[in-house]
Amino acid sequence: MTKFTDTAEMDRFLDKLSGIDSAGDKGNSRLKKIVRKMVADLFDTIDRFDVSDDEFWHALNFLAEAGPELGLWAAGLGIEHFLDLRADAKDRAAGIVDGTPRTIEGPLYVAGAPIVESGARLDDGSDEGEQIIVWGHVREVNGKPITNAIVHVWHANTKGNYSFFDKTQSDFNMRRRIRVDQDGGYKFTSIMPSGYACPPNGTTERLLTAIGRHCIRPAHIHFFVEAPDFRQLTTQINIEGDPYINDDFAYATRDELVPHVQYHEDPEEIASVGFSKPYAEINFDFVLNSTSNPTEEHLSTRPRAPKK
DSSP states (O other), X not given: OOOGGGSHHHHHHHHHHTTTTOSTTOSOHHHHHHHHHHHHHHHHHHHHTTOOHHHHHHHHHHHHHTXXXXXXXXXXXXXXHHHHHHHHHHHHHTTOOOSOOOOOOOSOOBTTOOEEETTEEOSOSOSOOOEEEEEEEEEETTSXXXXXXXXXXXXXXXXXXXXXXXXXXXXXXXXXXXXXXXXSEXXXXXXXXOOEEOOTTSHHHHHHHHTTOOOEEOOEEEEEEEOXXXXXXXXXXXXXTXXXXXXXXXXXXXXXXXXXXXXXXXXXXXXHTTOSSOEEEEEXXXXXXXXXXXXXXXXXXXXXXXXX
């Protein structure tokens, strides 16, 4: 028996609603094909699972309510991770197999963070968290240092909250763009971030709960790394030992992105870095692939939180 969605009547309808059957050159031909495919898949899902009118309108209104959290949906439903996996596959096919692994950006980057020199402090001192030093180098795949790179870094506080979105924090708290030194080195001090969950009772939590999943992220630190003539890198490191490190609701964990955390308790070591209490240290290098395509040097045009 032919499925209802596979009939000639449905084909004509999909061509019409997507604008494919329109006369002339009106509209974007690529977009027409994408819209047709997306709507056809939706029609097929409704037909296959016999979705009722009540279920459809409930889902549509739930999606409308989800507007502010759709960036979390993209992470929680694995869409961002899928985009990374697809990009990885394209790189392998092109023979690009070196470099630091990419992983998801998430929805919490804010443009316009201050540009600082290597060694800067990221936090404003208002959070009594565990102090941490993170340092490393930006290199080419052959090991040569990249001396004109910029390392964007942003992370949560001890409550799992990010400045800008958490209005109790100062502007650009735990957000900076670090200019590497003459050896390609970067370094910053801050506090150890905490993992976090999606907004309580929000649409992401309700959706994932309904399908039997949690919505917790392990502690992590986000990075963009960019330099002229090199492919821009979007990645993050997860904090070793976090109980959710292999159960991230956003699927961002990669083994190569879990560096060792070294803890320092010796009074002389503590004093030598200007701290007054035990601290943690992470060493992590970034390796960038070269490119001859200028569009690969920069961040994607994805909408992000604006500059203040």
